[in-house]
Amino acid sequence: MSHAAPRRTEQTEIERKYDVHESAAVPDLAGVGGPDLAVATVERDDAVELAATYWDTVDHTLLGARTTLRRREGGSDAGWHLKLPPSAGTAGRREVHWPLGEPDETVPEALRRLVEARLRGRPVHPVLRLGTTRTVTRLLDGSGRALAEVADDVVRASNPDSASLRTWREWEVELAPGVDGAEGERLLDAVADRLEAAGASVSSSKSKLARGLGAEPAGAAGPAAGPSAASSSGGGSGGAASSTPSTAPGPAAPPKKKSAAAFVTSTVAGLRDELLTVDAAVRDDEPGAVHRLRSTARRLRAVLTVWDGVLDPRLAGAVVAGAAHVGHASRAARDAEVTRGRVATRASSAPTGFVAVQATGRLEARLDERLHEATGDVRRMLDSHAWFDLLDAVDALVAAPATGPHAADPASELSATRLRAERKRATRAVRAAFAAADASVDGGASAAGGAGADDVSSDLRHARTAVRRLRQALEVDHGRSGSGRRQARRAEAVQDALGEHRDALAAVRTVREVATLAHRLGEDTFGYGVLAALEVERAGEALRRFERAARRL
Known part of the structure; x- marks a missing residue:
């Protein structure tokens, strides 16, 4: 019997959603496309029943960040699914999968750590259950290669907190793996023309979760929306909840174009997004992630120091102090990693026989031990009040009115x-x-x-x-x-x-x-x-x- 450890898998999801009347029929899509990608044949599968449970915080932190976490049974891709918003400059969403596990299992740690910078120690629980009757039409080229699929979904959503029920029908068009870029977009456009001619319209909702809950949260439009308030500790990851409830005001009126406030706010927002991204990379032990964390924290500190007097002084001061703490906490890991590489380089460049294997082995063992300890310290820092407070402070700084004396300066x-x-x-x-x-x-x-x-x-x-x-x-x-x-x-x-x-x-x-x-x-x-x-x-x-x-x- 195999006892292989579960394995996380990933794919990029490029799709478009459409609202459609319950009486509409998926049109014939044979012949759709152009000279680069053309649909030669279609194959329609039998309908399948899907049951999905969506997890989030009580105030829908993940949904506010255009992120969904669900456990789905039925169909060919049953399991846990985490959908992340597109990265800058990309069209598709990152979709991470984890095996289904037992019905009473909580959110897998392998997925939770990818969004811990959003959750910040807060517990998650089921916020919506969906039952979907799905009929898939697969679009194939002349060689039988899959180009895309159209999912015809009849959805039934129940909210376990409010006991509300909603039903609707939608079509999803998703490109097959390997079909992307300009060619993929042209194929999606061609399919869209055919679907809209059959009565479909571009979906008014960002996701099934948003529609099932009945409204798009205020933060859903922006990829960087953070938690709106701290809550009790005891999250699914065992991390510490933020020690200070966030008192960030609602989004301020945008500063005047070309003002110092507009420039610095935009810069800080971009660095905040990078902090959220690199948090998951460090937790996942990606190469160079600690260096990215350290560099981003330093850059954030530099921006707020050089352009002092533009944003809210109290919040900016808290961010500068928090960023300095991150730099200090990550220094030992960075130094150990760099020194380990230097020792290997110098040993290989020394005259043959001058540096014994015993010497390099002892050095590497010491540096590996130091790196392991230092990296562990960084990961513990990412589950600390100090880290979550920094992220809360950056969120608040971006959202707050720019009250510094130089905010209105060109x-x-x-x-x-x-x-x-x-x-x-x-x-x-x-x-x-x-x-x-x-x-x-x-x-x-x-x-x-x-x-x-x-x-x-x-x-x-x-x-x-x-x-x-x-x-x-x-x-x-x-x-x-x-x-x-x-x-x-x-x-x-x-x-x-x-x-x-x-x-x-x-x-x-x-x-x-x-x-x-x-x-x-x-x-x-x-x-x-x-x-x-x-x-x-x-x-x-x-x-x-x-x-x-x-x-x-």
Whole structure:
């Protein structure tokens, strides 16, 4: 008997929905399409009965974020289904499946963690039950390949909270896997013409869940709508509920076009959406996800610091503090991951036989242990009050009126003033770091632990922070003005050189730490010295690269 663990599967759903009268008949769709995709034949399946239970919070948090979570029995794809809104620049919705399990099972953790940034510890429960009689018409090309299918659904919805009943009929047209892009859209358009001629009209509802509940929630139109209020703890994931009930006001009147408020609000909303996306990526252990989390939090902090005085000061301050906490909590995981890669690279570049396998094995084991611990800390942070409070604060900041003294300033004028200040700040910090590095005896070796190492490292760290904030501000403003890209690249060159210097010295410290342990155990430590020397050399090269890049900044 097989005991294989359940497996999560995914697909991209590209579909269109239509309202239709109960007496309408699905028209003949043979011949629909054009020269690229043409329907040659159709096949109609027998009707099947589907039973679905939709899960959400009491205030329909998931629906407000254009997300649906259901458990469906019957048909060829029975199981748990999580439908996520389209990503930026994409047409289809991400649909994640999980095996059906037992009837009394709660929401699978593999699905819940993908939306925990929306739920924020809140419990979910059944909010709607649907019974659907579905008749599928499959559209095939001349070779018999499936192009799309039309589902003719007669739906019966019952609300377990209100005991209300609703019934309706709709048609869904969904492209087959592998059919997408412009060709897929043209096929959907052609099918739409035929269906509308038969009496169908574009659906007035976003989803069966929204229609079954009787109304589209206020947040349903926007992909980034967050929870409206904190509730009791004890969610399906076991995570902590937000410690402070959200008091975010309703959506404010949109700020004037081209104002600083419009620019900063839009930027913060985009970063908020990225935080929600990267939360699931970290929980899913996707490569580079912790780095994305750290970078997004830093960018959010930079925007609100550089454009201080535009949005609500109290909320902006809370977001800046929360973002700083995220950066601090994720630093150890990022450092361990980077150092592990550096050790492998240096070992492979060392002369043959200079670095023993025992040395690299001990280093990798130590770094794997450190990475595991640090990544666990990041995941625990994502289930903490601090993380949920940050997400609540960002939601509130985007929704609240911009009450800062510079909210009504023209975005172009305020950005020009703030970017000049950031350039001056970065220039001063770089000059100080340049002088400190120039005064050190040999750059790399001195900073690795020699005389004046702390002073040099402090100046370099301040320069890296200032230049990174300048680069981030320039990149953010580039989206508005279309300018500043060249200076952003120059700032990035300085930041990369200083980052390489920092990472090299971090690797030296780890190598020395593990070499000390190996020495106590009586092992040969020659290879550790080789690795440390190679990293010190890289640190010196990075300082020289920094000096060249600093002159161009």
